[in-house]
Amino acid sequence: MAAMLLADMGATVLLIDRTTPSELGVHLPLNVEFTKRNRAIIHLDLKQPDNVTSVLRLIEGADGLIEGFRPGVMERLGLGPGPCLARNPRLAYGRVTGWGQEGPLSHAAGHDLNYIALTGALHAIGRKGQPPTPPLNLVGDYGGGAMYLVTGLLAAIIHARATGQGQVIDAAMVDGALSLMTAPYSMKAGGRFSAPRGENQLDGGAHFYEVYECADGEYVSVAAIEGKFHAELLRRLEIDPASMPAQRDRTGWPQAKAILAERFRTRSRAEWCALLEGTDACFAPVLSMDEVPRHPHNRARGAFIDVGGIVQPAPAPRFSQSEPEPPRPPGSVSAQETLAAFGLSEAEVARIIR
Numbered sequence: 536m537a538a539m540l541l542a543d544m545g546a547t548v549l550l551i552d553r554t555t556p557s558e559l560g561v562h563l564p565l566n567v568e569f570t571k572r573n574r575a576i577i578h579l580d581l582k583q584p585d586n587v588t589s590v591l592r593l594i595e596g597a598d599g600l601i602e603g604f605r606p607g608v609m610e611r612l613g614l615g616p617g618p619c620l621a622r623n624p625r626l627a628y629g630r631v632t633g634w635g636q637e638g639p640l641s642h643a644a645g646h647d648l649n650y651i652a653l654t655g656a657l658h659a660i661g662r663k664g665q666p667p668t669p670p671l672n673l674v675g676d677y678g679g680g681a682m683y684l685v686t687g688l689l690a691a692i693i694h695a696r697a698t699g700q701g702q703v704i705d706a707a708m709v710d711g712a713l714s715l716m717t718a719p720y721s722m723k724a725g726g727r728f729s730a731p732r733g734e735n736q737l738d739g740g741a742h743f744y745e746v747y748e749c750a751d752g753e754y755v756s757v758a759a760i761e762g763k764f765h766a767e768l769l770r771r772l773e774i775d776p777a778s779m780p781a782q783r784d785r786t787g788w789p790q791a792k793a794i795l796a797e798r799f800r801t802r803s804r805a806e807w808c809a810l811l812e813g814t815d816a817c818f819a820p821v822l823s824m825d826e827v828p829r830h831p832h833n834r835a836r837g838a839f840i841d842v843g844g845i846v847q848p849a850p851a852p853r854f855s856q857s858e859p860e861p862p863r864p865p866g867s868v869s870a871q872e873t874l875a876a877f878g879l880s881e882a883e884v885a886r887i888i889r
Contacts, residue, residue, distance in 0.1 A: 536681035537631065538601060541688070542573035543850035545859035546598075547876045550576045551590060569847045571865040575873035577887065587613045589887050594619050596878035598695075599627040599688045606636045616703050626701040627691035631684045633675070635707030647675035647708070654679075654713040655720070663733030663740065679711030730785070736760070742791035743768070743782060746821060753804035754821035755811075757795070768816040772798050843867065 542548040550571065556562055565571065579586040591614070594600060600619060602609050609615045609630075616628050633650045634640040651657045651674045652667075661668040687704035695701050719737075722728040727736065734740035743759045759768040765782050769775075772795070779794060780787020799807065804820050811818035822830060828839040828846060840849040843864025850862060874884040 536570050536677050537629075537684040537688070538574060539570040539572060540681065540685050540850075541599075543859060543862055545857070547873060548574035549593065549870075549873045549877065550574055551581075551593075552576055552578050554578045554580050565866045566843060566864060567845060568865050569842075569845075572842055572847075573862045573868065575868040575870040576866065577870050577874075579887075581612045581614070584613075589883075590614060591618060591622050592879065592883060593874070593877045594626060595622050596876075597623065597626060598692050599629055601629045601631065601684065601688070603631050606630075606632065606641050620701050624701055625695040625699055627688050627695060628701065628703045629684050629688045629691075629706060630703060631680050631706040631708070633680075633708045635710060636705045647672035650675040650679065650708040651712045653709050654716055656712055656716050659716075659719060659728075659732060659738060661732050661738070663731070665733065667732065674715065675708045675712050678715050679713075680706060680708040683711035683714065734785075734788075740785075740788060742788050742795050745792060745795070747796055747799035749799055749804040749807060750801060751803040751805075755799060755804055755807050756819050756821055758817040760817070764815050764817045767814065768811075768818070771811055771814060771816050774798060 538548050538550065579590070581587055581590065602614075610617075619628055620626055630636060632641070633645040633647075634643060648657065648669055651670075656674050657667045657669070659667075660670055684704065684706035687706050691702050691704055719728055722737075729735075730740060732738060737744055739745055743757060743765050746754050746756050748754055757768060759765040762782060766776065769779065774794065780791050782791075802810075807818070808820050812820070820830075827833060833839065838849055839846050840861065842862050845864075850859065870888060871884055874887060875881075879887070
């Protein structure tokens with residue numbers, strides 16, 4: 536994911552993949568592995584000394600490197616920070632793991648759910664009286680891992696260009712997910728996130744920050760936190776504020792939620808969209824992944840693009856001056872072209888390809 540983001544923003548990225556498939560999950564056809572778009576892929580056995588030599592040669596012409604092994608693996612392969620920074624003192628050496636490069640758990644296996652479990656994030660997400668709810672793998676793998684890795688790499692590259700000095704970036708998903716929890720920990724310290732799971736303002740406890748079922752079984756979301764937006768929501772729902780508990784009275788939230796739930800069940804999602812979407816009631820329909828590309832707002836912003844005949848989310852963020860080229864499909868970028876971009880000679884490129 537981090538490599539995709541960098542490539543989408545215009546970086547030349549080369550994926551050095553294993554020669555045998557990973558055991559992780561279901562293997563997808565390459566053309567639908569969207570996160571592998573926009574970059575070349577070569578397969579090397581890094582237990583072969585000649586291949587390690589080739590990788591070190593590539594590193595000489597690189598701004599950054601990303602590796603996702605357990606701590607110590609790259610060192611055993613001869614590709615740890617020592618030899619890599621010796622070849623390229625300006626290198627931003629990005630290491631992404633679940634638990635980090637040191638600590639009691641650093642060598643243990645794990646996945647997203649385990650990492651966010653250690654941060655308080657998993658404990659905080661879920662309905663009242665229900666177990667914690669896994670939030671896909673967005674919080675650990677991508678929010679806590681990929682986003683912080685990209686941020687660290689870009690900061691290290693800026694530092695290297697200013698000073699000539701490269702460095703190692705230790706991007707641990709547990710650290711990143713914990714950093715994402717800074718605001719909830721702030722609210723907890725201020726007494727605003729003190730109730731059990733599912734009974735706080737942002738976790739489904741409040742009637743004004745909730746998902747409601749409509750008459751057709753579809754769902755809508757409301758997030759009318761501020762008083763003026765809450766008042767607008769009630770006005771458009773034709774609910775007399777005098778019939779409702781005070782907005783910030785936690786003891787009245789269950790009653791208020793029941794009133795809103797009853798009202799939303801009187802109309803279909805489409806009818807509520809016609810009434811509320813685009814207003815200051817802080818409203819949006821809950822769309823399935825099939826529906827998202829067809830929504831007028833997403834269409835107007837070009838939020839989806841066609842890459843090699845397959846529709847997928849467009850690159851983000853957007854730039855006013857340095858708009859990158861459109862993404863290229865996975866597997867379509869020439870390895871020869873990319874290897875040459877790292878400063879290799881024709882003979883070196885031919886040897887690696889061979």
